[in-house]
Amino acid sequence: RTVYVNGAYVPEEDAKISVFDRGFLFADGVYEVTSVLGGKLIDFEGHAKRLERSLSELDMPAPCTMDELLEIHRELVRANGIDEGLVYLQVTRGAADRDFAYPVDAAPSLVLFTQSKPGLAANPVAEKGISVISIEDQRWGRRDIKTVQLLYPSMGKMMAKAAGADDAWMVEDGAVTEGTSNNAYIVKGNTIVTRHLGNEILHGITRAAVLRMAQEAQMQVEERSFTLEEAATADEAFVTSASTFVMPVVSLDGAQIGTGKPGPVAARLREIYLEESLAKAI
Numbered sequence: 614r615t616v617y618v619n620g621a622y623v624p625e626e627d628a629k630i631s632v633f634d635r636g637f638l639f640a641d642g643v644y645e646v647t648s649v650l651g652g653k654l655i656d657f658e659g660h661a662k663r664l665e666r667s668l669s670e671l672d673m674p675a676p677c678t679m680d681e682l683l684e685i686h687r688e689l690v691r692a693n694g695i696d697e698g699l700v701y702l703q704v705t706r707g708a709a710d711r712d713f714a715y716p717v718d719a720a721p722s723l724v725l726f727t728q729s730k731p732g733l734a735a736n737p738v739a740e741k742g743i744s745v746i747s748i749e750d751q752r753w754g755r756r757d758i759k760t761v762q763l764l765y766p767s768m769g770k771m772m773a774k775a776a777g778a779d780d781a782w783m784v785e786d787g788a789v790t791e792g793t794s795n796n797a798y799i800v801k802g803n804t805i806v807t808r809h810l811g812n813e814i815l816h817g818i819t820r821a822a823v824l825r826m827a828q829e830a831q832m833q834v835e836e837r838s839f840t841l842e843e844a845a846t847a848d849e850a851f852v853t854s855a856s857t858f859v860m861p862v863v864s865l866d867g868a869q870i871g872t873g874k875p876g877p878v879a880a881r882l883r884e885i886y887l888e889e890s891l892a893k894a895i
């Protein structure tokens with residue numbers, strides 16, 4: 614596999630980052646994951662905009678222009694022959710002598726790699742849906758910044774696995790924030806409910822697109838907090854992310870949601886999302 618590291622396309626075994634890189638020492642870095650369908654990038658512009666916002670919230674310089682980033686994405690997709698899969702991008706503040714204060718003159722590190730995922734769109738898991746457990750949200754308070762500080766979500770995935778479930782929904786002050794690596798939704802009657810934006814959740818690029826498409830399809834959308842009790846008695850539930858698109862959730866803490874099968878709203882949104890974003894892919 615060819616990867617991109619600080620200006621060079623190299624075989625993955627030759628890629629190198631300093632042990633003093635602040636991404637490694639402080640999780641002082643941000644990332645994006647963009648999916649690839651039919652060899653094209655889904656919503657690159659959304660991801661590039663969120664990256665700029667993450668960088669600016671952390672006073673981190675951009676490693677290059679967003680046009681250059683698009684070129685690097687395309688070149689890696691081409692070089693690795695990716696038809697369906699993902700492009701992972703990471704920017705860190707770079708290498709500097711270890712100090713909590715930001716270095717004044719470090720050059721940011723930029724790394725990109727691809728993951729081939731055949732069957733990403735025609736994912737059989739979406740036909741069955743996934744199970745989630747609820748866990749306490751113990752992450753830091755700036756979840757709107759897409760940092761590489763992912764240990765708690767990783768622990769959450771392991772808690773889910775240990776409980777025989779697929780993923781976890783995190784709960785804070787009695788309300789669901791989001792999934793370990795996705796935004797969370799419930800459906801009550803004709804209304805789709807998902808948490809409002811704020812510092813408590815990541816502003817999902819897929820979330821923005823799906824809510825827009827839902828409104829265009831005359832579905833009702835409420836952006837507000839919801840409790841586990843509401844989720845337990847919902848007609849349907851689902852999650853969204855760049856790598857899973859719209860994924861039905863069919864059980865919560867061992868109890869089935871609705872019929873225990875993927876619901877019509879989630880199925881319809883998955884279809885609309887795939888169709889529209891593929892048509893706009895670049």
Ligand code: PMP
Pocket residue numbers: 646791792793794795796814815816817818819820853854855856
């Ligand atoms: N929330 C969290 C915590 C995430 O890690 C992700 C995926 N990175 C999302 C939501 C979904 O965001 P997106 O749709 O931009 O992939």
